[in-house]
Amino acid sequence: xxxxxxxxxxxxxxxxxxxxxxxxxxxxxxxxxxxxxxxxxxxxxxxxxxxxxxxxxxxxxxxxxxxxxxxxxxxxxxxxxxxxxxxxxxxxxxxxxxxxxxxxxxxxxxxxxxxxxxxxxxxxxxxxxxxxxxxxxxxxxxxxxxxxxxxxxxxxxxxxxxxxxxxxxxxxxxxxxxxxxxxxxxxxxxxxxxxxxxxxxxxxxxxxxxxxxxxxxxxxxxxxxxxxxxxxxxxxxxxxxxxxxxxxxxxxxxxxxxxxxxxxxxxxxxxxxxxxxxxxxxxxxxxxxxxxxxxxxxxxxxxxxxxxxxxxxxxxxxxxxxxxxxxxxxxxxxxxxxxxxxxxxxxxxxxxxxxxxxxxxxxxxxxxxxxxxxxxxxxxxxxxxxxxxxxxxxxxxxxxxxxxxxxxxxxxxxxxxxxxxxxxxxxxxxxxxxxxxxxxxxxxxxxxxxxxxxxxxxxxxxxxxxxxxxxxxxxxxxxxxxxxxxxxxxxxxxxxxxxxxxxxxxxxxxxxx
Amino acid sequence: xxxxxxxxxxxxxxxxxxxxxxxxxxxxxxxxxxxxxxxxxxxxxxxxxxxxxxxxxxxxxxxxxxxxxxxxxxxxxxxxxxxxxxxxxxxxxxxxxxxxxxxxxxxxxxxxxxxxxxxxxxxxxxxxxxxxxxxxxxxxxxxxxx
Numbered sequence: 011x012x013x014x015x016x017x018x019x020x021x022x023x024x025x026x027x028x029x030x031x032x033x034x035x036x037x038x039x040x041x042x043x044x045x046x047x048x049x050x051x052x053x054x055x056x057x058x059x060x061x062x063x064x065x066x067x068x069x070x071x072x073x074x075x076x077x078x079x080x081x082x083x084x085x086x087x088x089x090x091x092x093x094x095x096x097x098x099x100x101x102x103x104x105x106x107x108x109x110x111x112x113x114x115x116x117x118x119x120x121x122x123x124x125x126x127x128x129x130x131x132x133x134x135x136x137x138x139x140x141x142x143x144x145x146x147x148x149x150x151x152x153x154x155x156x157x158x159x160x161x162x163x164x165x166x167x168x169x170x171x172x173x174x175x176x177x178x179x180x181x182x183x184x185x186x187x188x189x190x191x192x193x194x195x196x197x198x199x200x201x202x203x204x205x206x207x208x209x210x211x212x213x214x215x216x217x218x219x220x221x222x223x224x225x226x227x228x229x230x231x232x233x234x235x236x237x238x239x240x241x242x243x244x245x246x247x248x249x250x251x252x253x254x255x256x257x258x259x260x261x262x263x264x265x266x267x268x269x270x271x272x273x274x275x276x277x278x279x280x281x282x283x284x285x286x287x288x289x290x291x292x293x294x295x296x297x298x299x300x301x302x303x304x305x306x307x308x309x310x311x312x313x314x315x316x317x318x319x320x321x322x323x324x325x326x327x328x329x330x331x332x333x334x335x336x337x338x339x340x341x342x343x344x345x346x347x348x349x350x351x352x353x354x355x356x357x358x359x360x361x362x363x364x365x366x367x368x369x370x371x372x373x374x375x376x377x378x379x380x381x382x383x384x385x386x387x388x389x390x391x392x393x394x395x396x397x398x399x400x401x402x403x404x405x406x407x408x409x410x411x412x413x414x415x416x417x418x419x420x421x422x423x424x425x426x427x428x429x430x431x432x433x434x435x436x437x438x439x440x441x442x443x444x445x446x447x448x449x450x451x452x453x454x455x456x457x458x459x460x461x462x463x464x465x466x467x468x469x470x471x472x473x474x475x476x477x478x479x480x481x482x483x484x485x486x487x488x489x490x491x492x493x494x495x496x497x498x499x500x501x502x503x504x505x506x507x508x509x510x511x512x513x514x515x516x517x518x519x520x521x522x523x
Numbered sequence: 524x525x526x527x528x529x530x531x532x533x534x535x536x537x538x539x540x541x542x543x544x545x546x547x548x549x550x551x552x553x554x555x556x557x558x559x560x561x562x563x564x565x566x567x568x569x570x571x572x573x574x575x576x577x578x579x580x581x582x583x584x585x586x587x588x589x590x591x592x593x594x595x596x597x598x599x600x601x602x603x604x605x606x607x608x609x610x611x612x613x614x615x616x617x618x619x620x621x622x623x624x625x626x627x628x629x630x631x632x633x634x635x636x637x638x639x640x641x642x643x644x645x646x647x648x649x650x651x652x653x654x655x656x657x658x659x660x661x662x663x664x665x666x667x668x669x
Binding site for chain 2 (some may be wrong): 121146148
């Protein structure tokens with residue numbers, strides 16, 4: 011028996027997530043996901059004015075910035091008991107969706123696909139073509155992705171004034187009023203982006219892609235035309251199948267969505283799964299059906315996290331953030347807490363979103379092969395096709411009614427929860443206001459769910475479970491582990507970024523969960 | 524148009540030099556044709572601030588380039604070589620500079636980088652603001668450092 015411990019330097023993946031994996035006879039036997047830096051936003055927020063979360067929490071992340079703003083505003087909406095006007099709901103949605111799409115494509119083609127041109131695949135028949143598309147700094151798709159996704163950032167700056175770190179969403183609606191001309195410009199940007207996505211990524215119209223409702227449909231679609239095979243979705247699908255990425259990265263098999271994108275009053279958009287949200291909330295247990303989501307079933311454990319607590323698990327409204335670094339001598343090994351739903355770890359993200367909404371293609375893919383790297387990444391790459399038609403409708407509808415704000419009154423007392431499905435999955439802000447001041451703030455991020463350490467019962471988190479059993483051909487180049495981790499698109503963010511001579515990252519990074 | 528793009532995190536003392544330079548510039552009358560931009564912590568997303576400019580002066584704190592408190596002019600090509608081949612959420616100025624010629628709408632601008640070594644005191648911030656203004660206007664500066 012050969013036994014090897016590998017430290018995977020996942021600051022190559024994202025910020026300050028480190029993965030340790032024990033490899034026995036060429037296969038991962040156990041893995042540990044370690045968040046390496048403490049941030050403490052929850053403590054920063056306590057004692058500040060009620061609305062300060064709208065300015066501070068978007069700075070938790072430079073990528074999921076609108077997501078945090080939306081969650082913060084929804085928590086305050088709940089405390090104020092206010093319902094924003096329909097146009098405000100529509101524009102909030104559009105902003106969040108634009109953030110999802112630019113992130114989904116940048117992640118796929120600038121981060122995930124960079125592993126497809128790893129030297130480990132040099133012998134693959136599709137390798138040369140993958141290099142032409144995805145080689146860092148020059149691959150055709152990589153460069154086009156940067157050029158095209160900036161249209162979405164432009165859209166965000168039109169409706170939000172700036173991106174990232176905007177504070178245009180407030181309790182009661184929006185503080186920026188987009189004119190019909192602004193919204194027309196947004197529609198044009200979105201239309202141009204959609205044209206590129208259809209021709210370059212799908213190789214077909216979104217309407218044709220929507221007809222792909224099973225694994226058999228997918229295979230037929232792939233064979234139907236050169237355009238389908240050679241669009242980047244088709245190419246990635248072929249490459250991932252050829253390299254066995256549909257065989258690794260199973261995970262917990264349980265999926266969670268907090269729900270997102272409220273349908274504005276009077277909208278023509280219909281939620282794919284019915285109900286009042288375009289992205290439904292729900293929990294999918296391994297091998298079971300989707301059950302209704304209950305916010306009170308969320309808890310956080312800190313048994314293996316560098317936090318101190320005298321209780322095994324707490325609901326976030328009772329949660330505490332008391333840093334307690336023990337070094338390596340105890341069971342604690344991460345600055346991430348361990349969120350649990352009904353006491354169990356759960357995967358979240360685009361695949362969870364698709365499965366809980368009952369998307370027939372992804373349900374069939376998972377039924378056939380179980381969750382894996384391929385299906386997780388495919389869900390991310392196909393998500394823009396779900397979102398863009400609704401975005402177009404909401405931009406048109408918002409242009410008809412310029413009411414973007416309804417005063418919520420002064421927010422002085424109360425508890426509220428802001429839950430959404432952010433780009434990477436379930437995001438929640440739990441907030442208590444007393445005498446106009448924040449007395450409690452707990453944030454549970456998607457990456458805390460996915461990159462969670464073990465809990466009080468010793469259950470590993472989703473990434474840790476997904477890594478277990480992964481074959482590693484070359485421990486010196488464990489590209490398989492990178493695929494598994496990146497398929498979750500973990501986000502541990504930057505707050506400090508001094509240019510450093512001789513450092514490849516060019517930044518000092520303070521990680522975040 | 525010439526732009527001075529100030530980068531950094533005003534909540535972190537070791538990274539707040541850029542935002543402080545921005546505040547100083549915003550508090551003074553800028554010459555015609557010169558614009559100051561708070562670039563925050565953006566990297567690739569500064570692209571829109573760079574496009575269609577004739578010259579861009581980035582102002583950022585740096586580490587390992589000089590003495591503490593020193594204000595320097597950095598070589599953009601050297602900074603670009605520091606880019607990680609994998610874009611990530613920490614991909615900052617090096618990544619932007621590396622891909623700029625390929626992704627910029629219109630001609631890529633002339634790029635100049637003003638670095639402030641380490642934690643910046645008030646004098647370093649003032650010197651960096653003055654240097655950035657001179658460079659934006661195209662005035663010669665002595666030896667590339669102050």
